[in-house]
Amino acid sequence: MRARLIAAAKASLIEVGYGRTTAVAVCARAGVTRGALFHHFQNFSELLAAALEEVCLGISARLAAARERHGPRLRITDLIDGFWDGIGDPEFKAVIEVWLAARNDPELTSGLQPVIRHFANLASPKENTELAADLRGNSEAIAFYRLMMEAMIGMALGKAVTPGSQSLGHEAAVIGLLKDIGIAKGL
């Protein structure tokens, strides 16, 4: 049942956004009452944090799968595609929304802290040894990686705020340019 609530909260976040994801709505979606919700979670924020953790795990898994597809023969273009596979996923919108909301909600923030830390570490060349190995301690590679990530996050946000749009008009151009730059720099 706990898993059912988490799944319902996740689906709600992704489908109707943070603002419309309420205890009432999640319970309706899961087909249980709030009594059950509050039996399993101390408060609603705790459920939200668990749901977001699911979202982040899913995205992390996509990132890991992309790197596994190529193993030690990983090329920069594969790395770019892999990261865009994760960040460009519509589910990333939930990450953006909840993280922003947590900025002014101490209860939500405290529940999210481990999730945020884990995900941030995964994205940080300082903390993620696999990623650090990919970048080989090369400051130019690290700067490029940062540029790539920021551009992808920017595009994810653009998708999140654009009604009905499954993709932005310039996605391919930006991804293509990132690949050109990566190749030109011998990364």
Place this chain on the structure above:
Amino acid sequence: MRARLIAAAKASLIEVGYGRTTAVAVCARAGVTRGALFHHFQNFSELLAAALEEVCLGISARLAAARERHGPRLRITDLIDGFWDGIGDPEFKAVIEVWLAARNDPELTSGLQPVIRHFANLASPKENTELAADLRGNSEAIAFYRLMMEAMIGMALGKAVTPGSQSLGHEAAVIGLLKDIGIAKGL
């Protein structure tokens, strides 16, 4: 009085975020009652839209001022600095938050539509003739512009979700890399 309410709403959005910007809070900040608010605005969303318009006008003005500083001698590094001056402004966080919130709030969306359209046009090489002139119809320049904007928006979001941080650790590296790339491509 109307202006006072708009200024209070804008300040609230920037300071405590969208989630804590309520009619009660804005009125307290403006030193008036809700009777006055609802006299001047049909509903609260209308006030929020007006406040966000103010924010967007401020950012647009910063972008315009940057281009005026250099006139026809505008170089790519100046363009990058100018854009980062606008997008990197902490006020841009309010833009992100409200746009995201509007995705699932029809009332807010309808009030924001003209603001969004105007701002999006300003950022689009298709709609902004000055920007189009800067880019000279060069598809590589346009792709680079898009990459730059997305990276800046990504960093603005990063700043928005990072507590206490006035800047990200890798801002200078990303901006520096963008400049290098722009120069290397003869843009």
Place this chain on the structure above:
DNA sequence: ACATAAACATACATTGGTGTATGTATGTAT
């Protein structure tokens, strides 16, 4: 001075949200 409109304040209504208290059903161990 009076009448009217605009601008504001106050009090109230309604709604929708989170969470609590209590009850009931189900599962498990003895």
Place this chain on the structure above:
DNA sequence: ATACATACATACACCAATGTATGTTTATGT
């Protein structure tokens, strides 16, 4: 079979939000 724990449902409490109705003050025109 009984006792207890767990998992769920129901009813209720409380609060904070937006918005409405009404009253009062201020500004403006004649």
